[in-house]
């Protein structure tokens with residue numbers, strides 16, 4: 001994996017392979033990000049509380065500007081996932097807690113790019129980033145108990161499954177149980 005710092009918002013690009021890279025977000029991503037969310041709207045709605053039926057481009061702008069402010073305060077790191085230059089998903093280190101040196105990873109990918117190992121590779125790169133460059137000690141991934149594709153990502157990366165948080169998330173119209181996975185810096189190879 002190549003890693004370079006260059007020209008955009010904070011200028012972080014992480015090359016996953018010759019076709020696919022992670023790029024730190026900028027406000028200029030809004031149109032492309034909204035288009036990807038819009039074409040996956042029904043699918044994302046099943047799993048992600050923010051992907052409501054009324055989700056609009058204004059929500060994408062708000063998300064990007066909040067994420068950039070958090071980035072400036074070192075409270076999160078959000079990256080677009082790009083395949084041959086085109087935005088096909090997003091991944092982030094969220095809720096960075098400096099006192100406890102912990103964070104949580106969230107992700108989604110366009111249906112056309114599902115099933116190719118891109119998210120697992122992206123997640124591996126974000127865990128590397130979190131442990132090596134943000135000084136984290138613990139990284140969590142939380143998935144709805146029936147979101148098997150999402151749970152498969154931390155399992156592939158040998159996160160430890162810690163248990164289930166009962167009714168821990170409000171998903172549009174119901175409470176959802178969340179499976180918690182974690183990785184500690186000393187266990188990450």
Ligand SMILES: CC(C)(COP(=O)(O)OP(=O)(O)OC[C@H]1O[C@@H](n2cnc3c(N)ncnc32)[C@H](O)[C@@H]1OP(=O)(O)O)[C@@H](O)C(=O)NCCC(=O)NCCS
Pocket residue numbers: 043044047048107108109110113114115116117118119120121142143144147149150153156
């Ligand atoms: C959850 C989600 C991100 C998982 O995406 P994904 O494409 O299944 O994950 P990956 O990109 O790691 O791909 C894994 C698949 O690629 C295959 N694969 C191919 N090459 C691979 C490689 N080099 N490494 C790992 N997996 C590889 C795996 O076998 C697996 O296939 P399978 O599903 O048939 O078993 C995606 O389903 C999604 O966006 N869902 C909606 C949003 C969501 O639920 N977000 C998470 C909320 S907690």
